[in-house]
Amino acid sequence: MKCVQCDSINIVRNVQILDLAPGGFRNLKAGVEKRPKAMIFKDMRAVDIHGNVCVECGFVMLSVSKGGAQRLRTDKSTAEKT
Ligand SMILES: [Zn+2]
Numbered sequence: 001m002k003c004v005q006c007d008s009i010n011i012v013r014n015v016q017i018l019d020l021a022p023g024g025f026r027n028l029k030a031g032v033e034k035r036p037k038a039m040i041f042k043d044m045r046a047v048d049i050h051g052n053v054c055v056e057c058g059f060v061m062l063s064v065s066k067g068g069a070q071r072l073r074t075d076k077s078t079a080e081k082t
Contacts, residue, residue, distance in 0.1 A: 003054035010055040032075040
């Protein structure tokens with residue numbers, strides 16, 4: 001793996017990407033609403049985001065797992081359109 005900004009191979013892989021929430025830290029997620037037009041209960045489907053950090057320049061490369069990406073695509077394609 002190479003840094004997309006500086007081409008370094010000095011990468012810290014698979015770090016958690018966190019946000020401070022009430023009660024402690026939570027992992028950031030990428031999500032899809034299955035019912036985006038609903039007033040409530042939008043049925044959010046989300047997968048964890050993880051990161052790879054370049055030690056040389058500090059650039060953070062975010063991604064989700066392959067299975068998570070596939071779930072998001074399925075959830076997006078089957079989400080209610082109206
Ligand atoms: Zn870099």
